Amino acid sequence: MLRLDCPFCGTRDEAEFRCGGDAHVERPGQDVSDATWADYLFNHDNPKGLHLERWCHVFGCGQWFNVARDTLTHEIHAVYYMGEAAPERYR
Amino acid sequence: MKGYSAFSLIRNALQGHRHWQPLWRNPEPKRSYDVVIIGAGGHGLATAYYLASKHGIRNVAVLEKGYLGGGNSGRNTQVTRSNYFWPQSAAFFDHSLKLYEGLGLDLNFNIMFSQRGVLTVAHSQHEIEMMRRWTNALQINRVDSELLTPAEIRQIEPLINLHSRFPVVGGYIQRRAGISRHDAVVWGFARAASALGVDIIQQCEVTGLDITDGAVTGVQTNRGDIDAGKVCIAVAGNTSMLAAMAGFRVPIVSMALQAMVSEPVKPCLNTMLGSTTIHMYVSQSDRGEIVLGGGADAYPSYAQRGGIPIVEENVAAVLELLPAFSSLRLMRQWAGINDITPDTTPIMGSTPVRNLYISGGWGTGGYKAIPAGGDTMAYTIANDEPHALIRDFGLDRFERGALIDEGAASGVAH
Amino acid sequence: MRRALRSEQGGRIDRSKPLDFVFNGKAMQGYAGDTLASALLANGVRMVSRSFKFHRPRGIVSAGVEESGGLLAVDHGTGLQPIVRSTQMPLVDGLRAESQNCFPSLNFDLLRIFDVTRSLWPAGFYNKIFKWPNWHVYEWAVRRAAGLGRLPDGARSARFCHMNAHCDVLVVGGGPSGLSAALQAARAGEDVLLVELDVEPGGSLLHDASGLDGQPPLAWLARTLAELQATGNVRILTLATVVGYYDCNVLTIHDRVAAYRREDPIEVFWKVRAGRVVLATGAIEQPLMFGNNDLPGIMLAGAMQKYAGRYAVRCGQRVVAVINNDLAWRSVLALPGAGIGLDAIIDSRHSINDALLDQAREHGIDVFPGASPVAAAGSTAVRKLQFRDHDGRARTIACDAIAMSGGLSPTLHLYSQAGGRLRYDQRLACFLPQECRQDVVVTGAANGEFATPETYNIGSRKPSAANSSVQWVDFLHDVTVSDVELACRENLRSVEHVKRYTTTGMAADQGKTSNLNALTLLGELTGRSPGEVGTTTFRPMFMPVTMGAIAGVRRGEFYAPAKRLAAHDWHATQGAVFEDYGGWQRPAYYGSDRDACVRRETLLVRQAAGLFDASPLGKIEVQGPDAAEFLNRIYIHSVPTLKQGKVRYSLMLNENGIIIDDGVFVRLADDHFLLNTTSAGANAIAAWLEEWQQCEWPRMELVINPVTSQWAVVTVAGPRARDVLCSLAGMTDLSTQAFPHMSFASGVFEDGCPYRIQRVSFSGELSYELSVPANRATGFFERIWDAGQPFGIGLFGIESLMILRLEKGFLHVGGDTDTTSNPFDAGFGRVISNKRGDFIGARSLQRAEDRRNDRRQLVGFEVVDRDAVVLAGAHVVTGTGDARRSEGFVTSACHSPTLARTIGLALLERGFERGGEEIQLYDQGRLVTARIVDARFYDPQGERMHG
Structure with a gap:
């Protein structure tokens, strides 16, 4: 069971959070090709290892934030605010 | 390949079982193959078997980074059913079910396919409507299905609690569906493929793909480079990693789907019983263990193990419908890495790289598709055109927006 | 109980508190402090059960979690539970135990036929036969023979609960190492939780009289416990097993203590978040492989010592030790002191520590160094042992018990679950912890600290050579040495393949006494060291956990708490029949006859005024x-x-x-x-x-x-709706000029209650949705109810609302649409073309696929035979027989009380261009003819709603 460090509330159990998938996804404009749009809509890097993803503290403060997490070991390397760039070493 | 039969078993018993042949060979990798299949799970091995048996392509290698059948093929809950809503899905999965029906004899290896029925219950009028929509679709697609009343359900599963938190108001059964022995399916295909000349190479991890002018020409492995006329990726949860080696992205998220078993007890559950409102599906293995199909941990994962919240949820759900299991003990929980697609339909066929094929995106439904997946992929690779049954399952459907969303008219756990 | 088997003194049993229990219908007695296993042994019971596959006799083998023989059905006050480990079951008064897996009785078991014909059923036999005509023909017989216990009849009323805890240090295991670790942490002021699976902490101190730090063990234990208690920051759980080790140092505990105190709830499932974890989980003694090593009377050497020291039970009178290591010597040399006759020690090592040999000589024990066991013999209990001495001469020795030991294997299940890596230690011949990314340390025997190079020497663990008797690897699943050999012969050489093919390690004990032997054997057969072979994956649960405990209180109402309307009770007094809609308990209709009520309520809204609780909106x-x-x-x-x-x-x-x-x-x-x-x-x-x-x-x-949930909402709909509401004091001007359809206003009633009102309609009638603060719901409903009486107001539920909206062809998202439906399909194409700017989903609607005209489009239909029944879920079909194809499906349907005919909506391919066409509706083999019509079945111009 994961324990996440909400930047607003502190460390809480996995059950209080919801994972929202990839962080830092750029939403393209209306005038892009079908291929670009489909890449945005459906495709993922889905890496084995370091993954930058967004989580929401749904049963807490309700705030979204970013997490750098290892998908193989489940280690959580860093937690940072929405809109913030990932820490240098996790980019 | 020496045949298995009751006579061979008795003959060997008299000889102290000293003369059984290996199930498969352990060859050294050759420098070059007509077809290299990455991943010796059910799909990879079945594809190799049908390439060799149906298309005469026997210069085939199946590369496996661990031991064969060690991924989802050996971690699933062994369910085979074809109660899919959309005609394309129903046709494909019913083809698979029919192949399963004859697989033991075809492979000369008992896969213990027990057509005990898959029973799905409904808990509201809305769900009943959806179930009616679903079963009618099945009947029109010539897949067997019967709507059931609560009394009929009770007759089939005497242990069920019809007055659970969400009362059981109806359900339906696909009687031809059932469970089989997952390891036997993998081993049966491996044995038959190996006998036809397919090289199954375990402990051989692919580390890169050789791509020239947009076409794949070989693979790099920890046991040396291997030239290949065609390459097929059949690696389930690791599909994204292989796609990345080939330079494209796929609409897949890998997640840890859990399953668990209880200690073995005498027969007490007759079907594979499932519910979507009370999220659970459960069956009893031939050994007597109660096998609980779990949900997936709700975040991307490549760790083949599960957390505790899903266990609590699934066990609570099972006890809601089957309170008699309350004093049974849970023995073991595990997880497999599922390659989940946005529409829960597999991705099969060609890729942006020429001569590179993909059989992935199986999500939670890969096991039941093994024979059909192998059969249709073998055809697709041999003829370089998609088999009719998988024409709509291509990677290009996402760019077009032509998804086949099996969750659409849901009513069945997918 | 037989006096001869119980020493007059010693042990931690209370001889002043005899306890009665029943085994297979026979009354027996034990003492407080006994386990069921020790009490059975004290009563001279050797065979307690039958094995899983071959129905061979089974006796007690161990004195702990690793028990493979003494698994019984036990009722200790909460109903008969299957597969209970008698070695972990504290004896309680009135306990009832029964043997498992035997028919008709333990002593006369017909299914021994499988043992007699054993050579026909080697590992994986079922893969080779039973293929024709299909497996299902044979399966029923196989299933009946399999299964260990029997599911208890009826649901158990027992209650379970969960506990959540935090601590600085979680110490797993209350033996000397665990207690020392706890003491160290407690002295440093850390908050400590110590978990012990036995009835009391102490571990080996409770039965092993050899001292610790030169002190008598029980004195050390008492002093340590006193100091731990004095620190005030140590919690100790007993009869509790740490079963799972998950990410982020979260561990789960199965706490059974209340069950034995007969408290309620009987079992507790803990989730602990630990700062760091100390694993002092000890080690499990491994059996040796020799012929018939599964006979009752053959026990682990350490267990025999524990039964003597802790329970004052003599497991035999003429015992032979078959061992290969120095620690086991210590165990068996303690037996004579407890009044147990030890006749011989057979050790595969040629060179044995002189001090040990001297001790053996003192007790007059025959020692056979360099000897190896061949086979034990006996029918339902061991009677003799054949072995080869160091010259290879075959010898036989009579005995009534065998103490065996193949050395210790540290209990690293939790360490492994935590992601810890193991390494194989050649000298100790076992796996030891290597590294783990979680904050965990392993101490004591679990860390291989049971011996120093000077004091520990271990011999071979190989099965005995050329042997006509069957040598058992997994006692629970009846896996033999030949089975492992067969797997290798058939090229199943990965440890996982061997496990899956032979099923070794897959039984209820998850291989606690079989995995190490199996993988050592596999290594021998394939020329690999045990380290190269590796282990199978350790997974939760360390010990099986009652499913009821895992679910905790999440049963019934607590499985998914229902949401209730603020005015729930008022609706109930009005005769509401509640059903679950999206988690809310809502009135489906009011009255008793569903169809009649729905029809009456529908017509009421069309003709007068209806009141509907729309609060969950x-x-x-x-x-x-x-x-x-x-x-x-x-x-x-x-x-x-x-x-x-x-x-x-x-x-x-x-x-x-x-x-x-x-x-x-x-x-x-x-x-x-x-x-x-x-x-x-x-x-x-x-x-x-x-x-x-x-x-x-x-x-x-x-x-x-x-x-x-802050607002309670009432819908008042029908031609008299305005009249009803206008009679409320403080209501805003509701005339159509002042307040036309799709208007909103807010205000305050005369009594000071604020309200919001909007004129919207889901029924197609003149309709208002009126909101007040939720805490005023009931009084407010009563007021409207009273005000509406002169106008013939009545209540209506969801079922009639769905008919009212269907008569108008209004969309029900989730019913009339599915997860493929876009706004074009639902008839909103014009809205999309008129919309300026980006909105969520806009770009996707530009794809050609989304604009195809052969998509399924939402249309209305009416049946040709006015009263023919059509249910939602029917399909629109073309063709017959094998050419039959679905073109879409009915998403809503009803027999309209207003229009007196069957109508509905369908998602139909090319539906928009097929107005007036006749279609065939298929439902469970039945066909009905319908015609595509305008979905605005009733009042198509909307005059009633706007009036």
Whole structure:
């Protein structure tokens, strides 16, 4: 069971959070090709290892934030605010 | 390949079982193959078997980074059913079910396919409507299905609690569906493929793909480079990693789907019983263990193990419908890495790289598709055109927006 | 009980408290402090059960978690439970135990036929036979023979609960190492939780009289426990097993202590978040492989010592030790002191520590160094042992028990679950902890500290050579040395393949006494060291956990707590029949006969006025300078053009262009909106709006405030609705000029109760939705009820509401749409072409696929034979027989009380261009003919709603 460090509330159990998938996804404009749009809509890097993803503290403060997490070991390397760039070493 | 039969078993018993042949060979990798299949799970091995048996392509290698059948093929809950809503899905999965029906004899290896029925219950009028929509679709697609009343359900599963938190108001059964022995399916295909000349190479991890002018020409492995006329990726949860080696992205998220078993007890559950409102599906293995199909941990994962919240949820759900299991003990929980697609339909066929094929995106439904997946992929690779049954399952459907969303008219756990 | 088997003194049993129990119908007695296993042994019971596959006799083998023989059905006051480990079951008065897996009785078991014909059933036999005609023909017999215990009859009323805890240090295991670790942490002021699976902490101190740090063990134990208690920051759980070790140092505990105290709830499932973890989990003694090593009377050497020291039970009178290591010497040399006759020690090592040999000589024990066991013999208990001495001469020795030991294997299941890596230690011949990324340390025997190089020497663990008797590897699943050999011969050489093929290690003990032997044997057969072979994966649960405990209180109402309306009780007094709709308990209809009630309620709304509780309707307020622009990106209709006090209906799409929700929204002020969502979507849509705002448009200034449960909402619908509401004192002017359809107002009733009112209609009648603070719901409903009496008001439930809206052809998202439906399919194509600017899902709607004209489109139909029944879920079909194909399906249908005919909606391929066409509806083999018509079945011009 994961324990996440909400930047607003502190460390809480996995059950209080919801994972929202990839962080830092750029939403393209209306005038892009079908291929670009489909890449945005459906495709993922889905890496084995370091993954930058967004989580929401749904049963807490309700705030979204970013997490750098290892998908193989489940280690959580860093937690940072929405809109913030990932820490240098996790980019 | 020496045949298995009751006579061979008795003959060997008299000889102290000293003369059984290996199930498969352990060859050294050759420098070059007509077809290299990455991943010796059910799909990879079945594809190799049908390439060799149906298309005469026997210069085939199946590369496996661990031991064969060690991924989802050996971690699933062994369910085979074809109660899919959309005609394309129903046709494909019913083809698979029919192949399963004859697989033991075809492979000369008992896969213990027990057509005990898959029973799905409904808990509201809305769900009943959806179930009616679903079963009618099945009947029109010539897949067997019967709507059931609560009394009929009770007759089939005497242990069920019809007055659970969400009362059981109806359900339906696909009687031809059932469970089989997952390891036997993998081993049966491996044995038959190996006998036809397919090289199954375990402990051989692919580390890169050789791509020239947009076409794949070989693979790099920890046991040396291997030239290949065609390459097929059949690696389930690791599909994204292989796609990345080939330079494209796929609409897949890998997640840890859990399953668990209880200690073995005498027969007490007759079907594979499932519910979507009370999220659970459960069956009893031939050994007597109660096998609980779990949900997936709700975040991307490549760790083949599960957390505790899903266990609590699934066990609570099972006890809601089957309170008699309350004093049974849970023995073991595990997880497999599922390659989940946005529409829960597999991705099969060609890729942006020429001569590179993909059989992935199986999500939670890969096991039941093994024979059909192998059969249709073998055809697709041999003829370089998609088999009719998988024409709509291509990677290009996402760019077009032509998804086949099996969750659409849901009513069945997918 | 047989006096000869129980020493007159010693042990931690209370001879002043005899306890009665029953085994297989026979009355027996033990003492407080016994386990069921020790009490059975003290009563001279050797065979206790039958094995899983071959129904061979089974006796008690161990004195702990690793028990493979003494698994019984036990009732200790909460009903008969299957597969209970007698070695972990404290004896309680009145306990009832029964043997498992034998028919008709333990002593005469017909299914021993499988043992007699054993050579026909080697590992994987079922893969080779039973193929024709199909497996199902044979399966029923196989299933009946399999299965260990029997499911208890009927549901258990026992209650379970969960506990959550935090601690600085979690110490797993209350033996000397665990206690020392706990003491160290407690002295440093850390908050310690110590978990012990036995009835009391102490571990080996409770039965091994050889001292610790030169002190008598029990004195050390008492002093340590006293100091731990004095620190005030140590909690100790007994009869509790740490079963799972998950990410982030979260561990689970199965706590059974209450069951034995006969308290309620009987078992507790703990989730502990630990700062760090100390694993002092000890080690498990491994059996040796020799012929018939599974006979009752053959026990682990350490267990025999424990039964003697702790329970004062003599497990035999003429014991032979078959061992290969120095520690086991210590165990068996303690036996003579407890009055147990030890006749011989057979050790595979040629060179044995002189001090040990001297001790053996003192007790007059024959020692056979360099000897190896061949086979034990006996029918239901061991009677003799054949072995080869160091010269290879075959010898036989009579005995009534064998103490065996193949050395210790540290208990590293939890360490492994935590992600810890193991290494094989040649000298100790076992796996030891290597490294782990979680904050965990392993101490004591679990860390291989049971011996120093000087004091520990271990011999071979190989099975005895050429042997006509069967040598057993896994006692629970009846796996033999030949089975492992067969697997290798058939090229199943990975440890996982061997496990799956032979099923070794897959039984209820998960291989606690079989895995190490199996993988050592596999290594021998394939020329690999045990380290190269590796282990199979350790997974939770360390010990099986009652499913009831895992579910805890999540049963019945607590499985999924129902949401109830603020005026629930009032509806109940009005005869409401409640059903679950999207988690809410809502009135489906009022009265007893469903069909009649629904029909009456529907006509009431068409003819007079109906009152409906619409409180679960989703309500979200969005406020801020950017609210209008934000919502313009959310809805498919234009938002900025909406005037204050006006209401607009629209759809929400996901980014793939699929309809996910619908409802009206109101402009309360220039920068303030109230959104209505579907009841089922209320929470999800609020969360979804938050995600877009926080993650995609964080610079937009607005707040999103879900207020669904703050307001109770009543819908008053029907030609007399206005009359009813106008009679309420303080009501705003509801005339059509002042308050036309799609208007909003707020106000205060005379009694000071604030209200909001909007004129919207889901029934097609003149209709108002009136909201008041939820805590005033009941009084408010009563007021309207009273006010409506002169106008013939009645209550209506969801079922009639769904008919009313269907008669108007209004969309029901989730019923009439599915997760493939886009706004074109639902007839909103014009809205999409008129919308300016980006909105969620807009780009997806530009794809050719989304604009194909052969998509399934929502249309109305009526049956040709007016009264033929059609149910939602029927399909529209063309062709017959094998050519039959579905063109779509009925999403809603009813027999309209207003129009007196069967009508419905369907998602139909090319539906929009097929008006007037006759279609065939298929439902479970039955066909009905229908005609595609305008979906606005009733009052197509909307005169009633606007009037």
